[in-house]
Amino acid sequence: MKTKKLYETDGMLFSFRANVTETRKTENGYAVILDQTAFFPEGGGQTADTGMIANARVLDVQIKDGEIWHFTDVLPDGDTVECKLDFDERFRKMQNHLGEHLLCGAIHKLYGYENVGFHLGADYMTFDISGPMTSEQIREAEILANRAVAQDVPVRCYYPENIAAFEYRAKSEKLENVSDIRIVEAEGFDRCACCAPHLDRAGKVGLIKIVDAMHYKGGMRFSALCGFSALADYDSRLSEIRKVSALLSAKPNEIARGVEMKLAEITELKKNVGALKRELTARKLASIAETDENICIFDDSMDGNMLREFATGGMQKTSAVFAVFSGTEETGYQFVIASQTVKLKAKIPAFKNALGGKCGGSDKMLFGHAEAKKETILSFFQGNQSVM
Numbered sequence: 001m002k003t004k005k006l007y008e009t010d011g012m013l014f015s016f017r018a019n020v021t022e023t024r025k026t027e028n029g030y031a032v033i034l035d036q037t038a039f040f041p042e043g044g045g046q047t048a049d050t051g052m053i054a055n056a057r058v059l060d061v062q063i064k065d066g067e068i069w070h071f072t073d074v075l076p077d078g079d080t081v082e083c084k085l086d087f088d089e090r091f092r093k094m095q096n097h098l099g100e101h102l103l104c105g106a107i108h109k110l111y112g113y114e115n116v117g118f119h120l121g122a123d124y125m126t127f128d129i130s131g132p133m134t135s136e137q138i139r140e141a142e143i144l145a146n147r148a149v150a151q152d153v154p155v156r157c158y159y160p161e162n163i164a165a166f167e168y169r170a171k172s173e174k175l176e177n178v179s180d181i182r183i184v185e186a187e188g189f190d191r192c193a194c195c196a197p198h199l200d201r202a203g204k205v206g207l208i209k210i211v212d213a214m215h216y217k218g219g220m221r222f223s224a225l226c227g228f229s230a231l232a233d234y235d236s237r238l239s240e241i242r243k244v245s246a247l248l249s250a251k252p253n254e255i256a257r258g259v260e261m262k263l264a265e266i267t268e269l270k271k272n273v274g275a276l277k278r279e280l281t282a283r284k285l286a287s288i289a290e291t292d293e294n295i296c297i298f299d300d301s302m303d304g305n306m307l308r309e310f311a312t313g314g315m316q317k318t319s320a321v322f323a324v325f326s327g328t329e330e331t332g333y334q335f336v337i338a339s340q341t342v343k344l345k346a347k348i349p350a351f352k353n354a355l356g357g358k359c360g361g362s363d364k365m366l367f368g369h370a371e372a373k374k375e376t377i378l379s380f381f382q383g384n385q386s387v388m
Helices: 087-111 135-150 173-177 227-248 252-286 304-317 344-355 374-382
Strands: 015-025 030-034 051-053 056-064 067-072 080-085 115-120 125-129 155-158 183-186 190-193 208-216 219-226 295-298 322-328 332-338 358-361 365-370
Touching: 080 087, 087 115, 087 125, 087 135, 087 183, 087 190, 087 208, 087 219, 087 227, 135 208, 208 227, 219 227, 227 252, 252 304, 295 304, 295 374, 304 322, 304 332, 304 365, 322 374, 332 344, 344 358, 344 365, 344 374
Parallel strands: 295 322
Antiparallel strands: 015 030, 015 080, 030 067, 051 056, 051 080, 056 067, 115 125, 125 219, 155 183, 183 190, 208 219, 322 332, 332 365, 358 365
């Protein structure tokens, strides 16, 4: 006997009585078949319902070989059982799913595009359409979908008698040759083939909001949130806005201007810091005496740009090799080695072997990271004057 699908005709049914017709032991618990169920099995891009069958928690629901199996943690007590769905989870899914119908219906009505993909998770929803849209068009469709919510139009789920002559929006071309197609209709706004449970009135969706849109496979992919999911998202975003508002000392509706001012301030500070770094580098270079020997300097205050600039000026101080290192014994040393006379690329193997790290670059300048100790590095440069 096939399980009666109560969710097909009454999406607002959250508790019911049923008879247990079969049970099986599974690897992680038990599988249960009921004579009737309001639990929606995973399908059509929507995850399964959860809840309770008597004392047993329903963890998943799947259709296998035409049977609806409820996967539970323990065996339910009794042959006739009280069943209860997790209301919040199921209600949020129905809010988001009906919201998706209204959005896709609005897009189809306005621009003729088809819905070609859909996924509804526990706290998010995405759907794909078959053509591109501008931001103005997206906004227009969003307003039209929310108008159905504002008008609180009735929603009905049914199987039309003559589907071949019936006009509806199909989720897949494969549905065209199926005789028993279930229709979800938001009166005056949308008719769509769908197997999932739905709210009985559009007003219960609460709010429909597209939160992201991107071009995808010649069409568009949208992320949207409805009802309580939209409220939770709004609360989260508002919390972050308040934090940024406080950090910028700007009103919540003026944070963009606050960020612009802060970025301008940072840009100016970077210019000043850059000028000070160049001045510091010039002063350090001025304190170095010219020589015919290798010069090896350690300075943990330099970043990559300063090392390069310092080495560029430093190689003018010697006819041999100029090397500058920045870092610590624990983290290793970032370095730049430069020379006007020595062809450095030929020395890379020797540098790698002595410095214990990575090294690469040109004949005039090498860059790398050394893991050798400071004493070892100094000894290498001081003891290889002729080799260099």
